[in-house]
Amino acid sequence: MERYPRQRLDDGRWQCVARPQYRYSCAISCLVSIFNHLFNRDMTLDECIAILFPDLKEDPRHYDFGPQASNSAVQSWFKTLCTHYGLSGTSCTMYKEQGRTRTACSKQEALKNIISALNTPRCALLYHCLNHYCIIVGYIISPSTPNRPSNHCVFSGDDGCTLKLLCADGTEAEDVDDSNIWLIVADCGKGTAPLRSLTWEFVHKDISTRPPYAYNARCPERGLLRKTESKGYIPVEIDSVLVNNTGVSTCVRSGGVIKGSSHCIIGFVGD
Template sequence: MGNGLTTTEEAPCEARVDVENARDGEDEIWEAHCVKRSFKPSYDDVCIDKEIVSKPVSECSASGQSVSHSTTGSTSTVISGEHVVLAWQIDMPDLSSQRRRSRKREGLRSTDDYEMLTDMVTVENLMQRKVFDQRRWLCISRPQYQRSCGITSLVSCWNYLFSHLGCGSHRPITQEQALTVLGFAPSFDEIRFGPFTGNVTLMRWFQRLNKHFRVFGRSYFLYKPHGNDRTIGLSSESALEKLKVGLQDKSKAFIYHCQNHYFCPVGFEDVPLAESDAYRPTLSDSEVETWILICDTSRRHPGIQCKLWKDIATDLNCQNPNFLDIRHLDRGIQRRKTKKVGGNLHCIMTFQRSNLEETKQLDDETSSMTLTSREENDDSSLSAS
């Protein structure tokens, strides 16, 4: 057969090449013969090193050398008397099983351990952390006139406190009706409210509306850390606690004065800092961050916005010329073009239905019940006679 390459199949003799010639660099002759006779050598027929030779299986077995068979079974390769494992001869199922075993982790918790976290939670627990009275939203007068956010927010608060849409018994009022009571005349969209609408102005208008509709209420600053009428000695944490308590009180409504705008806080959500505390029954103030739900009377902004309390506190604690626009937090803390230094008009105001109004409602209900009982007694006496 020759001194060189040997295969188990009978290939044309022209395709057989002397190994010594291949070692001397006559690779081109080898490739030419292969192309000419369409003989494609297998990987086992390629000499990698001078120490590597290809022999028939019978000679390897006689000499005691180990033999590695190719996938086709056509050739066998002996490399320095050692068994060579080719890539396609590896048993893949063995590797996959090892990989699956390596993925197994020891000490995994069972689902029973996580179910214990929700054993004690109730609807009442979650309602303490997620407070939202839909009637506050229903009473929002939206949309507003251009720059009428102050009076429109005041009308929204008044309707929640005194109308049957909210927690009262009166007929709801519109912003046009309120403006007429306050002495404004149409056309209302041409009125420039900005120059004369302020915090104290809204409180004064609230009293005028109450007097006109014969109801009782009061207003005050819940949190105003700087400027005139500031709430001295009230920290941000204490103000947040008062706001959260007030949002659960049916006799209180709120207006937040931010950068060139007024709108109404209507709820809040205490979000746990830890993911595993999502359904934990009770959490301390240090374990949550509070988001405030605020209704906007402008149709150019979302009807309900959620703002972090820490951002609201940052806005209220800025002083001129610095300010933070709570509706455009992406702009960061900005600087006004003003010579005034110190102070801040931004604040949160409380509008409260007075206990006198509740007493009046109870008196009306008692008197109506008394009249009804008297009529029933008169009817019974007439029937008896």
């Protein structure tokens, strides 16, 4: 079993965060951050925009890139940048619970892949949350009680995906509750905190909740939200389990196709 440190905040990933972003450039700013980290470059946001949008006439400070930014578009842009600079890199959707591109891995498998990626220098993780993209740069796994010497963790169990903390002598100490697993997220937005921590419990709920319901990773204290006809979001008092049940409170496209959430985690690798 591979051991991982109980907490990690990668300085290389953090130093490459392209901040501040333009008002509508969160996806591209995150991509600049990821690309510079993976390939040890110093590409600027404007240089990236010039490569990806060579025919853009508008001022990028005010241009709305949002309608063109999607999970597939970000991965395509990454490929374009690699080709432009003669580099080799790959990307994939690492964890997605909803929609046609949902992944087959379980929540536990996804967490294992995330922890592994954050301990791999040539990997980077993009988090698509509510109307925004940000970067996962680290994590901390907390024991249930203080004064328990534990600096490492492992994934064990029959499926190899049960997270356990290790005692100082190397023996398995305890299982870890999802509310004690924190992902450290970097934000390129000018008016938001550069770093925030989100529990794995919250991230899972965010990714697994169907429209018109959602969680806002930038304001997790608001709890479960519902999209209104004016396209805003208001808090609601309802168990998220009900929202996730098939056929309950779902958003349906024309033709009767259930629309899944686009929220996910995308992995990038610099070969």
